[in-house]
Amino acid sequence: MTTVAPVLAATAATAASAAPVDKRVGPLLRAWRERRRVSQLELALRADSSARHISFIETGRSRPSEEMVLRLAEHLDVPVRERNALLLAAGYAPHYPETPLDDPALDALRAGMERLIQGYEPYPALVVDATYTVVAANRGIMMLLDGVPESLLTPPLNAMRLTLHPEGLAPRIRNLREWRGHLLAQMERQIALYRSEPLRALYEEVAAYPMPEPGPGATPADEPAEPVPYFALPMQIEHEGRTLSFISSISTFNTPMDVTVAELAIETFLPADPATVKYLHSLAT
Template identity: 85%
Template sequence: MSIVPPGAAGSSSAPAESGVGPLLRGWREQRRVSQLELALRAGSSARHISFVETGRSRPSEEMVLRLAEHLDVPVRERNALLLAAGYAPHYPETPLDDPSMDALREGVERLIQGYEPYPALVVDATYDVLAANRGIAMLLEGVPDRLLAPPLNAMRLTLHPQALAPRIRNLRAWRDHLLAQMDRQIALRRSEPLRALYEEVAAYPVPDTDPEPAGGDEPLGSVPSFALPMRIEHEGRVLSFISSISTFNTPMDVTVAELAIETFLPADPATVKYLHTLLS
């Protein structure tokens, strides 16, 4: 699959409070950082931080960006802070189909294609799939066409009871892992679209117990315990994967900041052999 532009689902949903002060205070409290600690990190004073949060002082553009960096505020929300302080956004949001993104788009596509026969995909801030390789297409074989209509969403496809969920042999543990991952991102991003997605997929029905491995497969406990595997059935075989997520360091564009590349590393020799036989 080729990379496609993300939709507007990742748009900022910062609380509609007056001025930058309450927004900065909200981020500081969410990060559990005191005014003094933040002041020390940012080379300021606790008194100045207090004045900024209460609206008694208007921070400079540089100070807003510095505080946002030390509070690990997402790039999209840094623009919201600047707007609230009366400044222009600092970070552009360039569509992925813009010519200036050609190198990024082509590089990411080469990366996930080069990862074959193992599965890899690219998602945005709300897990809409922007690109995927043949390994992902293989896992999606047999999923009803109506669930494959764009925009594809990785969380829906994984947890929907008519998509991949019935094939995941350790669904309950894998579902808990995915929901915890989304919960951490909601806390970081304050994204209402992401929260809505979380509530949707968390409401999908879950079996009381996970299915047993198919006949002839190794028991779940024999999979290496260095990370939680996803154990998924494909054409009568149970494949085991360890998931890894990569993002871009120091992104200077909102679109780039919200891209994530997820790769699935085979967790046992049988999965390696099967994928190379099937897709090589």
């Protein structure tokens, strides 16, 4: 495995969430319930409570216990970082730790991620945090970064900047208009869920990048793309005179009990056609 960015300690400044103006636990829980489009009655049934009690909590007439806050957060699928925010708003201590990624306690996690993305070679794979800072990447990713200016490869690397910057991978992505739209929509969904100011700032930055001049064979930005003959939208990228096609898949950890772990994502790129498979394996040999 090739590590392309130093392992950074997860800090509140990196992925802190901006809570709504009203930071009381009741309005916060109501906002999450409405975001999930769940009625008070449905939430009460899920949490083994009553609609009346849920209403009292949301209006501030009743203070929920620590156990109730965690139970409601679980049934509303609230992100781990935001569960801590709910507990603080209710007057309780955070329940989930936020361990720096380079802490010895996470040695097994780091080793497991290294084995995973190394074992995925020759196909590209990388690990990013909540704001797309690259924690680690394998040789498949390094192959795609050939030719990217050193100015964009100065740590900490950011996957969105590397992909969408007009001097990064963007000029080599044949279906840039579609792939860019996919990435921006992905970030918009995350912003709506996490209310993260650092993520919003990143979104505004990369969304403002000018579209580079299309490379050979690329679809011009003002022309409709041809129908994609794949089972999912691929990233079609030029590399040494070849067009490589990849389908992206993102994995996260199940039932994380640590904020840092909860915000890690492993992105793998599966070859979308036989020609890409053959070329990558030829590099490996």
